[in-house]
Amino acid sequence: MHHVHNAHSLDYHIPGTLVLVIGAALLVAYIAAARATGRHLKRWPVLRSICWALGLASLAASLIGPVAKEAHHQFTAHMTVHLLLGMIGPLFIAFSRPVTLLLRTLRTSSARRLTRLLKSRYVQIISHPVMAALLNIGGLWVLYTTDLYAAMHESRFLYTLIHIHVFLAGYLFTASILANEPAPHRYRLPLRVIVLILAAAAHNILSKHLYAHPPVGVPLAQAETGSMLMYYGGDAVDIMMMIALGYQWFRSVSRESPGGNLKPAA
Amino acid sequence: MQKNAKRSLWSGILFGLGFVAFIDEFVFHQLLHWHHFYDRSTTSVGLVTDGLFHAFSWFATIASLFMYADLRRRQALHSMRWIGGALAGAGGFQLYDGIIQHKLMRLHQIRYEVDVLPYDLTWNILAAIVLTAGLFLIRRTRT
Numbered sequence: 499m500h501h502v503h504n505a506h507s508l509d510y511h512i513p514g515t516l517v518l519v520i521g522a523a524l525l526v527a528y529i530a531a532a533r534a535t536g537r538h539l540k541r542w543p544v545l546r547s548i549c550w551a552l553g554l555a556s557l558a559a560s561l562i563g564p565v566a567k568e569a570h571h572q573f574t575a576h577m578t579v580h581l582l583l584g585m586i587g588p589l590f591i592a593f594s595r596p597v598t599l600l601l602r603t604l605r606t607s608s609a610r611r612l613t614r615l616l617k618s619r620y621v622q623i624i625s626h627p628v629m630a631a632l633l634n635i636g637g638l639w640v641l642y643t644t645d646l647y648a649a650m651h652e653s654r655f656l657y658t659l660i661h662i663h664v665f666l667a668g669y670l671f672t673a674s675i676l677a678n679e680p681a682p683h684r685y686r687l688p689l690r691v692i693v694l695i696l697a698a699a700a701h702n703i704l705s706k707h708l709y710a711h712p713p714v715g716v717p718l719a720q721a722e723t724g725s726m727l728m729y730y731g732g733d734a735v736d737i738m739m740m741i742a743l744g745y746q747w748f749r750s751v752s753r754e755s756p757g758g759n760l761k762p763a764a
Numbered sequence: 765m766q767k768n769a770k771r772s773l774w775s776g777i778l779f780g781l782g783f784v785a786f787i788d789e790f791v792f793h794q795l796l797h798w799h800h801f802y803d804r805s806t807t808s809v810g811l812v813t814d815g816l817f818h819a820f821s822w823f824a825t826i827a828s829l830f831m832y833a834d835l836r837r838r839q840a841l842h843s844m845r846w847i848g849g850a851l852a853g854a855g856g857f858q859l860y861d862g863i864i865q866h867k868l869m870r871l872h873q874i875r876y877e878v879d880v881l882p883y884d885l886t887w888n889i890l891a892a893i894v895l896t897a898g899l900f901l902i903r904r905t906r907t
Binding site: 691694695696698699700702703706707709710726729733736737740741744745747748751752 | 801816818823830833
């Protein structure tokens with residue numbers, strides 16, 4: 499089989515120190531904001547800071563280090579990077595509620611500007627659960643079932659662009675399903691549940707499709723382990739999101755009349 | 765309360781469905797390695813419905829447990845109706861898996877390199893018995 503990954507010519511080194519410095523700065527900024535606002539507002543839960551740290555660590559592991567290096571030549575490593583960058587990292591970051599913290603921290607005028615941005619038409623359109631799911635899972639279908647995957651390894655520009663997309667779309671999707679931050683529209687739980695199940699299914703189907711039909715240039719053995727990692731890794735993250743939604747429902751029904759309302763509250 | 769009886773039933777059905785899918789995945793795919801991840805004779809409709817069922821079964825397990833916890837919290841659980849639902853959900857899903865997914869959509873077989881007929885019969889007859897027991901319990905606990 500033709501091997502596209504003789505792309506040693508394209509040896510892009512992401513400077514490790516730069517990633518670590520940015521990561522450390524983001525971690526310090528988050529904790530400083532949590533502590534500062536915790537003095538006059540409600541205490542910011544420690545668990546959220548831990549999630550933020552885990553999220554940053556996942557992203558760092560996807561950008562630098564041994565797995566990230568292997569990902570240019572090896573499909574299973576590529577899939578590990580994808581899982582860290584597009585699912586696990588975004589999950590922990592969404593759990594840490596960075597937008598809420600930012601709104602608490604900013605001066606009123608800046609906070610208002612941020613709210614205006616969140617209310618903008620563009621943000622509203624892309625953050626609808628259905629649109630976010632299409633951008634996220636649809637993007638994966640395009641990447642792995644067309645020549646884009648092979649082309650990505652030949653172009654530094656495409657490589658960077660696609661990886662930024664994987665993270666942003668992953669975060670957008672996770673945030674729109676969890677809906678745990680202030681937003682002009684809070685979509686109802688049943689809609690978010692259905693979109694999550696359909697997106698998880700589309701992810702499963704794509705994994706099994708890749709098992710039998712590897713992306714151009716990927717040897718069959720690597721496609722098999724890589725797609726199984728995609729399948730079960732995706733499951734693990736989807737399960738965490740389903741538990742989060744279940745807990746939202748569990749808390750919302752306790753606030754209702756003790757007689758119990760069958761309709762899961764939005 | 766009609767509502768609590770109904771919710772107990774649905775919590776049971778979802779739990780049964782999710783539990784069978786879970787056993788299928790862990791025992792037959794992971795421990796015994798009888799089932800294959802993908803055996804290349806699968807129809808594309810089979811691939812799509814399998815993806816949907818797999819995702820839905822995780823949701824069913826999780827949702828059923830939160831519903832159960834909510835019923836217990838309000839001391840409103842109808843235990844027998846829940847068990848009836850669980851048996852019906854488990855048997856029903858196993859029967860669907862055994863006949864539609866294995867045979868019609870050829871997702872994968874129960875086991876390979878052996879005569880599969882005794883396995884198919886055991887699988888589906890067991891499913892039918894569990895389903896019948898569940899339906900019987902649901903009938904008996906009707907309010």
